[in-house]
Amino acid sequence: MKKHNQDIRDLIYVHLNQPEQYVISYGIEFEEFADAFSGSMNHLLLLKHRFDEGEFNRHTLHEFVPREKIAKLAKDGVYGYGNFCWIDFVEEEDLNELTGQEIAELLYLGHLKQHLKLPFYNKLGNRFVYLAHDDGWFNKTYYRSFKDLFTLLSIVIAGKLGHLKLEKTLLGIKKKRTYPEVSKEILLSLTPFLKEAFAFR
Incomplete structure (x- = not known):
């Protein structure tokens, strides 16, 4: 597995493509993503x-991770996988309803990290499509709702500040400082800048 470079924690880069409902990002890792929506x-x-503990779906011929194993996947070091791509779904039975065309669209998504049509499937009820190469360095994530x-x-911004701005105790030991979550209203006001690409440092 590739060694993870901690410099990635210093910067978050976000470019929003609103019409096509995706965001290109740098500096946000799957572990942080999974924690945010735990x-x-x-x-x-x-x-x-390259996760070894997925379960197999015979209809799609793909492995899947049940929600109770997502925390384990997040700790698995997905950065070292190289390509790491997934789409969420509500129930396994829903996978069995996918048509050949829809499965082909998912294969295309995972292979080229581009959509043939917007990748939101009512059958799956998916909120996200997560397409990463070297997780945290290049991530393309589709959002059904930008509220997410x-x-x-x-x-994530509050969490990264806590890692970067350590405070010393009376004994001189550095400890993580806790910051409140950034107001969603403030972030929403930055939407025009996110369309041009924006970095949080």
């Missing part, structure tokens, strides 16, 4: 991965 994420159909993007940014 308790509300659905199962993940793995399009590209602003939730993610508000949590």
